[in-house]
Amino acid sequence: MSRFWRKEKSIIYALHPEKIPASGARLTYTFGLGGIAVLSSLVTLLTGVALTFYYVPTPGDAHASLILIQDVVSFGAVMRGLHYWGAQVMVLAVTLHLARVVFTGGYRPPREFNWLIGVALLVITLVWDFTGYVLRWDDGAYWAFLVGTNLLREIPAWGDAIYRAIVGDVQIGANALLRFYGWHIFGLTVAGVFGVVYHLWRLRKDGGISRPLPDEGETREFISRDELFFREFITAALVSATLVFITLIFPAPLGTAANLDAGVSDVRAPWIFLWVQNLLRILPPLWAGIIAPLFILALISALPFLDRRGPGRAIWFARERWKPQVILAAIALVLIALSVREVWR
Amino acid sequence: MKHKGVEGNKGNEGTEGKTEFPQFLYFPSTWLFIAGFALLFAALAIAWNESHQPWQGWIARYNTQSDVTPVPIEIRTLVPTQTGKPELCVTCHIGIEDISASHPAETFGCVVCHGGQPLALDKDRAHTTMRGGRNPSDLSVAAQSCGQANCHGGYTDAERNHVDRVLKSVQATYAGGVAHVRFSFGAQKSPTALFGIRAVSDPTQVLPSKELRSLDMFATNPVSGTLDAKMVSCLDGGCHLWTTPAKPQAYAYRSSGCAACHYVYADDGLYRGKDATIARDEPGHGVAHQLTTAIPFSQCNHCHNRGNYDLKSMTFDLRDDLSPVARPLSAQMPLEGRRLLEYYQPIADFTKCEYELNCVDCHTAQEAMGNGRIYGSKKDAQYIQCQTCHGTPTTKPQTATIRSANELAMRQARINGHAEFLKVGDQVIVTERGELLWSIKQIAPNKFVQTEKVSGKIHNVPLVQGSKCTQDGKTQTSDYCHECHAVVR
Numbered sequence: 084m085s086r087f088w089r090k091e092k093s094i095i096y097a098l099h100p101e102k103i104p105a106s107g108a109r110l111t112y113t114f115g116l117g118g119i120a121v122l123s124s125l126v127t128l129l130t131g132v133a134l135t136f137y138y139v140p141t142p143g144d145a146h147a148s149l150i151l152i153q154d155v156v157s158f159g160a161v162m163r164g165l166h167y168w169g170a171q172v173m174v175l176a177v178t179l180h181l182a183r184v185v186f187t188g189g190y191r192p193p194r195e196f197n198w199l200i201g202v203a204l205l206v207i208t209l210v211w212d213f214t215g216y217v218l219r220w221d222d223g224a225y226w227a228f229l230v231g232t233n234l235l236r237e238i239p240a241w242g243d244a245i246y247r248a249i250v251g252d253v254q255i256g257a258n259a260l261l262r263f264y265g266w267h268i269f270g271l272t273v274a275g276v277f278g279v280v281y282h283l284w285r286l287r288k289d290g291g292i293s294r295p296l297p298d299e300g301e302t303r304e305f306i307s308r309d310e311l312f313f314r315e316f317i318t319a320a321l322v323s324a325t326l327v328f329i330t331l332i333f334p335a336p337l338g339t340a341a342n343l344d345a346g347v348s349d350v351r352a353p354w355i356f357l358w359v360q361n362l363l364r365i366l367p368p369l370w371a372g373i374i375a376p377l378f379i380l381a382l383i384s385a386l387p388f389l390d391r392r393g394p395g396r397a398i399w400f401a402r403e404r405w406k407p408q409v410i411l412a413a414i415a416l417v418l419i420a421l422s423v424r425e426v427w428r
Numbered sequence: 429m430k431h432k433g434v435e436g437n438k439g440n441e442g443t444e445g446k447t448e449f450p451q452f453l454y455f456p457s458t459w460l461f462i463a464g465f466a467l468l469f470a471a472l473a474i475a476w477n478e479s480h481q482p483w484q485g486w487i488a489r490y491n492t493q494s495d496v497t498p499v500p501i502e503i504r505t506l507v508p509t510q511t512g513k514p515e516l517c518v519t520c521h522i523g524i525e526d527i528s529a530s531h532p533a534e535t536f537g538c539v540v541c542h543g544g545q546p547l548a549l550d551k552d553r554a555h556t557t558m559r560g561g562r563n564p565s566d567l568s569v570a571a572q573s574c575g576q577a578n579c580h581g582g583y584t585d586a587e588r589n590h591v592d593r594v595l596k597s598v599q600a601t602y603a604g605g606v607a608h609v610r611f612s613f614g615a616q617k618s619p620t621a622l623f624g625i626r627a628v629s630d631p632t633q634v635l636p637s638k639e640l641r642s643l644d645m646f647a648t649n650p651v652s653g654t655l656d657a658k659m660v661s662c663l664d665g666g667c668h669l670w671t672t673p674a675k676p677q678a679y680a681y682r683s684s685g686c687a688a689c690h691y692v693y694a695d696d697g698l699y700r701g702k703d704a705t706i707a708r709d710e711p712g713h714g715v716a717h718q719l720t721t722a723i724p725f726s727q728c729n730h731c732h733n734r735g736n737y738d739l740k741s742m743t744f745d746l747r748d749d750l751s752p753v754a755r756p757l758s759a760q761m762p763l764e765g766r767r768l769l770e771y772y773q774p775i776a777d778f779t780k781c782e783y784e785l786n787c788v789d790c791h792t793a794q795e796a797m798g799n800g801r802i803y804g805s806k807k808d809a810q811y812i813q814c815q816t817c818h819g820t821p822t823t824k825p826q827t828a829t830i831r832s833a834n835e836l837a838m839r840q841a842r843i844n845g846h847a848e849f850l851k852v853g854d855q856v857i858v859t860e861r862g863e864l865l866w867s868i869k870q871i872a873p874n875k876f877v878q879t880e881k882v883s884g885k886i887h888n889v890p891l892v893q894g895s896k897c898t899q900d901g902k903t904q905t906s907d908y909c910h911e912c913h914a915v916v917r
Contacts, residue, residue, distance in 0.1 A: 154549035320463035327470035331477050339556050
């Protein structure tokens with residue numbers, strides 16, 4: 084067995100070197116956000132696999148199969164709850180992880196490529212969440228589906244082609260739901276898993292978590308691989324237990340079944356897209372739904388290229404790097420303000 | 429386990445002191461203990477949650493009832509033959525009564541009438557999409573539940589489309605009451621019906637009204653103090669089938685829509701069935717989850733005999749000679765005289781058959797539920813007179829022969845649970861409007877008998893012909909009969 088399983092050759096050991104600089108592994112430096120993102124994606128992945136055995140991706144049965152999972156299947160409500168809350172925690176952890184990297188300048192070379200991978204993972208996470216929201220096939224999900232996919236049609240020249248490529252049909256219906264199911268459980272999962280693995284591998288290749296350059300003559304502190312495992316286990320256990328309690332106290336939401344014939348009174352986008360919904364009330368669809376999000380993404384992606392060198396590496400809120408921090412803070416404030424505006428509308 | 433080292437100076441434990449937590453929390457095994465405990469606690473919480481679902485609680489509560497055989501706590505499935513789709517409603521509503529013999533749950537299930545989510549076991553989720561809340565026969569949804577095609581709607585024979593008919597009936601529109609009150613106060617120039625509680629129309633009708641406008645047009649902009657604004661109270665509750673009673677109270681409990689008549693409430697409004705989800709001590713529930721065509725007089729009296737509108741104030745005044753407190757139930761009620769005193773209006777006179785029989789024994793379905801025409805008053809809609817069954821000094825009641833087992837009268841006898849009373853070839857009484865009264869038949873040239881719809885008790889129906897009555901048959905109405913035959917209270 085030991086010959087079959089040689090731990091020093093496993094990816095687990097590859098990601099956990101014998102010694103890790105203590106300054107990069109401090110809780111108050113990373114808050115374990117990357118790890119929490121990975122853990123929550125694993126929880127979501129595993130519970131998602133369980134859900135595929137019961138979920139039926141057809142307009143007639145999708146919602147009913149969720150009710151069955153929720154109310155009849157043993158531990159179904161817990162599975163679905165963990166899937167839902169795991170996904171919310173994942174979105175939150177990925178976003179906060181991104182903010183942490185900006186506010187500590189962790190994207191500085193040689194990590195700028197991994198930064199782009201990270202931004203791509205954020206996009207995958209958001210689309211993953213959106214497609215999952217649609218699979219609920221309740222009244223809110225259906226209208227979000229309709230609005231979300233119709234935004235694609237706003238893209239000049241290629242809008243219709245992109246719509247048909249992603250929705251796989253000329254209009255919303257059984258085909259579209261099946262397509263989104265395919266994207267959710269397969270397309271995005273492959274991209275997400277590959278992206279996370281590559282992101283982690285790249286992290287090691289780039290020399291591990293960013294940290295301040297040592298002053299001359301300073302002794303460098305390290306923590307052992309065992310200590311890292313230990314910290315990861317403690318964090319994972321506490322986050323997992325918290326997820327379970329959130330799940331039991333706040334069951335995953337499920338509205339009434341989507342009715343394609345009925346009108347709709349007041350539908351709210353999933354919380355991560357509330358700002359788009361509010362922007363749609365202010366700007367034309369092409370600007371609100373396509374250009375603005377792409378502009379924000381482009382701006383975030385460009386940060387490591389705007390802020391390449393100089394002092395302040397791996398230091399929280401370093402004054403020398405105030406520009407990228409102000410850019411991100413401004414983006415965050417605008418998005419939060421728009422979301423709050425939509426909630427209080 | 430080594431937790432922290434310093435390069436070039438292995439084993440130096442001096443850095444251990446740099447903690448962000450109290451000292452005891454920094455001890456690794458403390459964290460291990462906390463994390464392990466959290467995981468264990470989470471696992472136990474999942475297990476506890478799985479065995480403490482609300483539906484399990486309802487079955488447990490069902491089992492605590494003294495008069496039931498305890499059942500295992502498990503999910504119960506009903507697969508109605510009509511839909512073939514499983515429903516889990518009976519998991520929580522275990523012990524609920526079949527709604528009626530002609531609507532067996534095994535055939536129809538629950539969802540075909542109630543709507544809702546058949547596979548949900550969570551109360552809110554299961555009930556969210558229910559039709560008409562607790563009452564699928566509410567007139568706002570009756571067409572989708574009771575009035576579905578091949579149920580009580582969609583037939584070429586209008587008589588079978590009860591829901592269509594009832595929507596236009598005076599019971600639903602309250603057209604007569606509205607017209608007369610408005611006329612009395614000068615709000616309209618004649619007592620012709622112009623408004624209903626809801627707007628209805630019948631373009632095929634010649635007389636008396638093709639359509640009634642909705643009175644609730646005033647509800648959107650009530651002018652304070654005007655008559656029409658006051659009449660909005662008719663829309664808010666209390667009057668007729670579209671509405672639920674404004675102030676449910678003893679003797680006056682009822683449902684709305686079809687259930688207003690067919691779903692029997694006890695005078696105290698308490699449920700007496702086996703469904704543990706319905707509180708036994710909460711007034712406002714039917715006696716049991718049951719529809720009936722054998723409607724007892726007490727059900728009609730929940731609306732028709734508890735008081736009057738005060739025309740000045742437009743408020744409903746309950747009879748002050750009765751105390752609205754718990755009294756014996758209607759089932760135990762018909763002791764000679766008590767019913768007359770306790771239920772019936774002090775100002776009116778009643779003949780013996782009027783308080784010994786039930787209302788439905790004389791008043792037909794077409795009177796109560798309408799015949800599809802829009803009537804402007806109760807007087808126009810109601811036509812059964814004493815002479816319908818008793819004849820006049822010169823004539824016998826009109827009769828007709830039952831010709832086939834599929835005839836409406838035969839079907840009504842079956843639905844009412846008295847199939848044995850009637851057979852093909854029997855002579856039954858026929859009303860002025862041509863309906864066959866299935867419950868009154870001729871058994872000899874001068875002998876008629878009636879079966880009570882509720883109890884099945886048989887009564888002789890005396891004829892006026894051959895009696896000492898000296899009324900002129902041509903002008904004879906029930907008012908004349910009451911002059912001699914009313915019981916003095």
